[in-house]
Amino acid sequence: MKMKTLVVVIPAYNEEATVGKVVREVPRDIPGVDRVLVLVFDDGSTDRTADAARAAGADFVLSHERNRGLAATFRDALDAALALGADVIVNTDADNHYDQTRIPELAAPVISGSADVVVGSRALNGLREMSFVRKWGNRIGNSLLVLLYRLPKGTDVSSGFRAYSREAALRLTITSNYTYAHESLIAARDHNLAIENRVFPARDVTRPSRLMSSVRSHIFRAGSVAILSYAVHRLFNILMVLSAVLTLAGAAAFLRFLYFFATSGGAGHVQSLIIGSALIVIGMQVLVGSFFGLALAKNRRLIEEIICQQRRALYEPKLVIPTHSDVPGDVASMADTVSSGQRAKVALAEK
Ligand SMILES: Nc1nc2c(ncn2[C@@H]2O[C@H](COP(=O)(O)OP(=O)(O)O)[C@@H](O)[C@H]2O)c(=O)[nH]1
Ligand SMILES: [Mg+2]
Known part of the structure; x- marks a missing residue:
């Protein structure tokens, strides 16, 4: 039988402080797969992200020459994982926001073949980091999208902690150049991929978000990506x-x-x-x-x-x-x- 490969992809932009910790925490022994590879995609970082990832034992470190944004980096990371022969792909963030020790649980439905996309939703209640506006902006926007896209109840649409089947990685196309999180879920719906939801506690991240310069601009940009994606697809x-x-x-x-x-x-x-x-x-x-x-x-x-x-x-x-x-x-x-x-x-x- 063919060897089963799980590739953990980590898009990283100026994350030298945390990427090593994330790489080291990835479990290398996951039930149902024969090998686990870690691929860090450095998106033109201006700090020593790539070196830190290599030093921590990442199997592959690829770099964009210049910063190309998270959505482009995500798609490139999926392609790289496909090229490595991945049967299962897990995406996690480089800022140590997610708990890598939960990867086996996150990936289990994809490994067993019962799901194509598993969203590792964040149990938000324990998080201090989120401001009031961000938390409620997130919640309202989130419920709306779950309803519109008919996603599993409680899905955290902006979570980056996810597992994808090879089929999903072959099929998903991303056109946004800001965030891929919402669009990839609509695309998954369009392609009749099976989506599941798992809830895990997330960690507080103290450094300011790379993705959003201000909460208001993020809500605005992520909101328009979500709404435009919906308009385009439906x-x-x-x-x-x-x-x-x-x-x-x-x-x-x-x-x-x-x-x-x-x-x-x-x-x-x-x-x-x-x-x-x-x-x-x-x-x-x-x-x-x-x-x-x-x-x-x-x-x-x-x-x-x-x-x-x-x-x-x-x-x-x-x-x-x-x-x-x-x-x-x-x-x-x-x-x-x-x-x-x-x-x-x-x-x-x-x-
Ligand atoms: N490739 C790439 N990754 C980015 C960029 N901005 C953020 N990231 C990465 O995407 C992940 C999520 O970004 P983050 O700033 O934590 O967003 P948040 O968790 O939604 O606040 C982290 O691993 C970042 O390193 C970017 O411009 N390019
Ligand atoms: Mg983060």
Whole structure:
């Protein structure tokens, strides 16, 4: 049987003070996997983050030449983990916010195959670090997103402590350049990946957050990422609802006019007619817009499929079936008749 690999990825930006501690705390013996690798992705730190990570025993330390932001670093770290043959990928922060000794519990559902994404949610109550505004801003925004995305109850959408299956890492695409946390969950929903939630205590972090310069700007930026992601991914649904509301309101006004028209000739009620007609026309236009939303979503699916196939070709070269010339007859004829998806499964079965 193939060796099972778990890769712990740690995006780090100017974390020389804590990254070593985090690397050392990662358990190297995790039930259900044969080896655990630690990969620190240094995002153009200006301090000695990379050296500290290496000194602490990280198996791989990759660096961006300049700071490219957390979302880009996260995606690059996933790609690196895929290239290393990861079956399970755990992301944790370099600031020692999460308890690495809980990684086995976090990863267990992915290792057993029952989940594709496990969110390690923070039990916030014990945290002193969070200001009142941040805590409540977080809570309200969080509940809204859990509701909108139909995530497991209590999911901490901005937690970076997560486990991903290889399939999830192959499929997730991130377009935000600020934070990937929300977008990756919507994307996981879109791809029908199984999401689970586990709650762990988090630690207080005393250094100021790297991600947010001020609480207000963070709430604003993270909030707009979340809302825009929702709008982009669910444009069809949003516009359908909007269209239905407008059309129904228009129809009500229109019917009101018809009623007066039938009973008293309609004199003095032409406003209802105008408003009703206008709302219906706008509602129909929004309906047409929603079809564009649907077309865009389909298009996005196709593009994501291409990206996913490309990642497979890059990171799973064995899955690409050779052409007729260099394989025995039956496989060659099979490769002729099956689609690429089936081919991948055929190749997997042969391994
Ligand atoms: N790669 C990268 N990592 C970052 C950047 N900003 C923050 N991080 C890392 O992302 C993780 C979370 O950042 P942090 O500032 O703790 O955000 P918070 O926990 O949401 O307040 C930490 O491991 C940081 O080192 C960045 O610009 N690039
Ligand atoms: Mg942090």
